[in-house]
Amino acid sequence: MDTKEIDGAELADALGISTDDFDALIRGHRRLTESDAGVLADNLGSTTRFWLARDKSYVLDMARLDESSQDSEASWVASMPAASMRKFGWVPKGSKSKNKLKDEILAFFGCLTLQEWGQRYSSGVGAVAFRTSLSLASDGMATLVWLRAGELAIADRDLPEFDLSAFRNMLPGLKKLSAFKRPSAFVPRLVAACRSVGVAVATARTPDGCRASGASWFDTNGNPVILLSFRHMAEDHFWFTFFHEAAHIVLHGQDHIDGEGAVFMG
Structure with a gap:
């Protein structure tokens, strides 16, 4: 966009969407349509196929990252002695959801996220x-x-x-x-x-x-x-x-x- 000297408001107008929708598009929260890709090709260069391929590649990368994150969370929960923690009353009994169990174990450690837990307890x-x-x-x-x-x-x-x-x-x-x-x-x-x-x-x-x-x-x-x-x-x-x-x-x-x-x- 800088190279073509076009700002976000102009490109949003060319796409026929609001600035909020354009921001969502830039952040990857909104999928690119074939029509959008054509407008990007006309205003920023390259081809419609190129922009659609970029969008697909981004979606696949995010899916892999999400899968990796879920695998890491599942491995972390599996590494914990959850049965004993329930038995001793350190986490509530009866949680069948792995995601809920993860949150309960994090709460036991006084943390909100795995990132916070890693920072506090990695050493x-x-x-x-x-x-x-x-x-x-x-x-x-x-x-x-x-x-x-x-x-x-x-x-x-x-x-x-x-x-x-x-x-x-x-x-x-x-x-x-x-x-x-x-x-x-x-x-x-x-x-x-x-x-x-x-x-x-x-x-x-x-x-x-x-x-x-x-x-x-x-x-x-x-x-x-x-x-x-x-x-x-x-x-x-x-x-x-x-x-x-x-x-x-x-x-x-x-x-x-x-x-x-x-x-x-x-």
């Missing part, structure tokens, strides 16, 4: 290192879902500033809590004690595919977070995992790295 949840069993592979998406469940569990907690010295001094005394055999007895006491020194402790069930026993990271306020899974349903394993993660926080702070079969995110 994982902060600088997380979580401990896994060496003999078991850990599914990345399932573990990411578990970590997100941990994020949500502590989202509303108002923590004081982290006191590293107080946390370090508290750890030997926390071993006494292992005398309690029921999680309903020792978990609230553990959570309250750690909260008093600015450490968030949470538990979350592992979805199918997640083999993590524990994870630790620092939130945006600089408070440590310890997430535990009860994966082996045994008190001794729970306490081993807690003190393992606590040691990383005490010894390495925000630069802690878990070398025992760890998977790193971020």
